[in-house]
Amino acid sequence: MSKVKYIRVSTEEQNTARQEVNAKEFSTIYIDKTSGSVQFTERKEAKKLLADIESGIVTEIHISSIDRLGRNIIDILTVVEFLTQKSIKLFVENIGMYSLIDNKPNPSFKMIVSVLGNVAEMERLNMLERQRQGIELAKAKGTYTGRLFGSKMSDAEVLIKYKSVVKELKNGESLRRASKIGGCSLGTAQKIQRLLNPAVI
Template sequence: MTKVKYIRVSTIEQNTSRQEINSNEFSKIYIEKASGAIKFEERVEGAKLLNDIEKGNITEIHIASLDRLGRSILNLLTMIEYFNSKSINLFVENIGMYSMINGKPNPTFKMIASVLGNVAEMERTNMLERQRAGIELAKLQGKYKGRLYGSRMTDEEFLKKYKKVEVELRNGESLRRAAKLGGVSLGVAQRVKRLM
């Protein structure tokens, strides 16, 4: 194994086909469905990829865009440094650039990675800020139905409360369909699936 591809989407429902268009070019493809906020090494497929690197099975990694590695600038730059230390060339498809040239780190790549990494991190911060602002507005308008302080359910209570969603999922329904049939949000259906 030499050339591999790492694909990541944030949620279970998201489609990876856009990132898989050139998959026949690679010895192995790692498909991850996890938030970019989770450190690369703490993700299931990320850990498998790192394990394959340690075994000496990889020389080149392709990703669709830098934010597939992560949305934390620190984690992103740490991963790039790690790949460089192992002489693994990282190719980012949307900018058409390699992290190394003739076995040496590409300084232009590092500069662009820093800029794009900061943009990705800022994007995530802004998204969370908009979410918080939306919740505050909903509270002011009396529309927010968030959880009361100290009212967190146990996993068993949660599954019992959303038994209908669990039944639909066990019957083979998709997450969206099970959420609709159970009259709950997609987030609730995802948690039910995780707890099953």
């Protein structure tokens, strides 16, 4: 029986160090590098965690904040309810609260998590809307280049960072294979292909 921690960051490039500061307190740490919009049950490490719960080797789970479980309030509450049914204590570090107290649901926890879950969902929707508006504005100005949202890397830096993707594409491999080998999204592989073949539209 063990206390574990679940960590999620949105991209491969993001650092997990902040969420791992108390790593020594846990028997196992599960780290997913995927968007919060991906359902918890569809994530690679989350699946391992769920399997360990079913095996009875996990009794307590810590997360840094509730949006590590998801950006959709329904998904978040579904995970919390599942853990409650399995008598798994969930501790959310940034609010310092447990989902269970003396093996009974903590009513304050559920109320606060519902509020924070709604905030996380609204933040994601607002981010997507700002992104859409930014792209539309750039297109209207004729300055849109298809740069990845949130990316600050120059074209040269992208090519250096994803050398394996460049190699695969130069060898004539498919975009899907190149993205898989290089550990990047299909969109990033497409961007690299455009950089390698600027004349191709």
